[in-house]
Amino acid sequence: NAAQHGFPFVSGDGLKQTTFGPRDNPATHDSNLKVDNLYVVLGLEHQFSPDWKGVINYSYAKTDSDQIKNIAGYTLNYQDENGVVNGTDGDGNPIILKPGEMSIHGSKFINTPEVHAIDSFVSGRFQALGREHELSFGINGYKVNANDPAYKVWQFSSRPIQNYHGDVGDYINLTPIGRTITAEYQIGGFASAKLQLADPVKLILGSRLSSWE
Numbered sequence: 001n002a003a004q005h006g007f008p009f010v011s012g013d014g015l016k017q018t019t020f021g022p023r024d025n026p027a028t029h030d031s032n033l034k035v036d037n038l039y040v041v042l043g044l045e046h047q048f049s050p051d052w053k054g055v056i057n058y059s060y061a062k063t064d065s066d067q068i069k070n071i072a073g074y075t076l077n078y079q080d081e082n083g084v085v086n087g088t089d090g091d092g093n094p095i096i097l098k099p100g101e102m103s104i105h106g107s108k109f110i111n112t113p114e115v116h117a118i119d120s121f122v123s124g125r126f127q128a129l130g131r132e133h134e135l136s137f138g139i140n141g142y143k144v145n146a147n148d149p150a151y152k153v154w155q156f157s158s159r160p161i162q163n164y165h166g167d168v169g170d171y172i173n174l175t176p177i178g179r180t181i182t183a184e185y186q187i188g189g190f191a192s193a194k195l196q197l198a199d200p201v202k203l204i205l206g207s208r209l210s211s212w213e
Contacts, residue, residue, distance in 0.1 A: 028070040028106070029166040036064040052124030061115040070106030070168050101158045108151045108174045113182060117142035121190075134194040141187035149176035186212040 040060040047053045097103060121138025151174060159168075188210030195203040 026071045028072055028104070028168045030168060031068055031070050031106070033067040033069075034065070038062040048122075048124070051126070052122065054120070054122045056120040057118070059115075059117045061113075061117075063111065063113055065109070065111040067109040068106070068174065069109065070104060072102060072104045072164065072166075072168070095156055095158050097158055100161055102161045102164070103156060103158050104168055105156045106168065110148045110151075111146065112148055113144055113146040115142060115144050131196040133196055135192075137189070137191040139187070139189045141185070143186075144182055144184040146180070146182040148180050150178045150180045151175075152177055184213075186210060 038061070041057065042059075043055070043057045045053060045055045095103060117140075119138070119140040121136055121140075123134070123136035125132055125134050127133075188208055190206065190208040192204070192206035195205070197203050
């Protein structure tokens with residue numbers, strides 16, 4: 001009875017919530033998602049004078065996400081020389097379902113990014129040519145690092161429908177095939193000025209230079 005990716009939360013009229021039991025859920029028993037998040041912020045502000053101030057903000061974020069996503073009864077049909085094929089197995093061979101079989105697919109996802117970010121600026125007002133103007137300049141950037149095991153996405157297999165009670169067993173191989181490494185870095189500086197040219201006229205200038213890798 002299960003749809004390939006579940007059911008909507010509300011009915012078509014948008015008023016009544018739908019309720020379905022476990023038999024309507026295509027996810028297998030070992031499908032799960034665990035996420036732990038840590039977020040820390042530190043800020044420092046200094047008032048140099050009544051017209052000038054400086055601000056430095058630092059943030060740290062760490063996410064640990066571990067997910068197994070296996071779905072039973074999934075159908076990915078396409079036509080080739082062998083007929084109708086329900087995906088391919090871990091070796092790239094086409095899967096042709098026989099009577100009494102269903103397709104299953106799944107994978108494992110691990111994502112543990114660690115992010116350091118900083119944002120600093122100085123802003124204030126100054127007098128020039130008999131008028132008051134505003135100036136702001138600063139530096140900001142971030143760094144992201146992660147080194148996680150990688151798994152084949154998506155793996156397809158077939159298994160008997162009879163005696164299926166939500167367990168995939170060894171039909172889906174959750175052995176890592178490599179690693180996913182993330183190393184991202186960006187730093188940049190900016191400056192902007194709001195110049196009072198006349199009582200009703202202001203000129204706004206600004207620029208930013210960034211380096212990303």
